[in-house]
Amino acid sequence: MLFSERSIATMMHGIVFGGAPLMGLAAALFYLYAARAKGPGAPDRPAPPALAWVTVATAVALWFTVFAGTFVVFPWYRTPPPAGLADLSQYPRALVLSNPGTAWLHGFAMETKEHMPWIAAILGTAAAFVTTRYRSRLLNDDSLRNMTMLFLAVCLAIVAWASLLGVFVNKVAPVH
Amino acid sequence: MAQTVGAIEPGVREGLVNGSAMAAFLGGGIGAFMLGLVVFLNETGAVSLPALYAPTGGLSTRAVLGVVLWLVAWGILHSRWKNREIAPGPVYKTTVVLIALGILATFPPFLKLF
Numbered sequence: 001m002l003f004s005e006r007s008i009a010t011m012m013h014g015i016v017f018g019g020a021p022l023m024g025l026a027a028a029l030f031y032l033y034a035a036r037a038k039g040p041g042a043p044d045r046p047a048p049p050a051l052a053w054v055t056v057a058t059a060v061a062l063w064f065t066v067f068a069g070t071f072v073v074f075p076w077y078r079t080p081p082p083a084g085l086a087d088l089s090q091y092p093r094a095l096v097l098s099n100p101g102t103a104w105l106h107g108f109a110m111e112t113k114e115h116m117p118w119i120a121a122i123l124g125t126a127a128a129f130v131t132t133r134y135r136s137r138l139l140n141d142d143s144l145r146n147m148t149m150l151f152l153a154v155c156l157a158i159v160a161w162a163s164l165l166g167v168f169v170n171k172v173a174p175v176h
Numbered sequence: 177m178a179q180t181v182g183a184i185e186p187g188v189r190e191g192l193v194n195g196s197a198m199a200a201f202l203g204g205g206i207g208a209f210m211l212g213l214v215v216f217l218n219e220t221g222a223v224s225l226p227a228l229y230a231p232t233g234g235l236s237t238r239a240v241l242g243v244v245l246w247l248v249a250w251g252i253l254h255s256r257w258k259n260r261e262i263a264p265g266p267v268y269k270t271t272v273v274l275i276a277l278g279i280l281a282t283f284p285p286f287l288k289l290f
Contacts, residue, residue, distance in 0.1 A: 075231030126204035
């Protein structure tokens, strides 16, 4: 078989569940910026239902990403090898730690990926809640819109950063 | 902490006041901070946490505990603010600080200083 079940699950975690929020967050951010009310005389109008759907779908994808990463892929990554095993290719954590040149992929990259994406899921959920519940005033209330954009932007930065680090780790020590 | 501008008048639709949004924002900030605090205390050895799910190790406990604390904080804030208009400035400033601290506390180079 070209891809093992573990490899497919890792791709689902990184590309499908992790990639969807990258697109959703970028789209929601762009819409909130582009559709802001122009000046004090601008007519009030609600945000479209599609914006709420995008943020909710993004939040759901974020939770799938962190749960799949933490409880499915991470255990495969950290499985310790049997003592004395020379070929560490099936044990990603041991493989990256075995080489001083790649040890940072665990000490920095993977340890960043362990915790920070959970913050993104929390912030993405809060933004989705506000976007859905306050659809009628989101575009016309600067304070609500700006804070929602800040949450989405921080979320996007974290997801992009974690995704990049994930690519590095999986390039050197893929889960087979 | 946030200043309450005023309670909503009876009959005014709940969604029109900003209390629920402020609760979601501040709750998110508290969630980020609490997750960071749990990670910081556990990774620096100040608090030992058993693994909820052995294959994942301590990460399972840190993550689940952080999420539970976030949901509790959000729930309490929501129940208190849902019918009120809240001054956004203090909420935003507090939230931004909490998020920054939460991110800092989960940043590995920072944790290695301790």
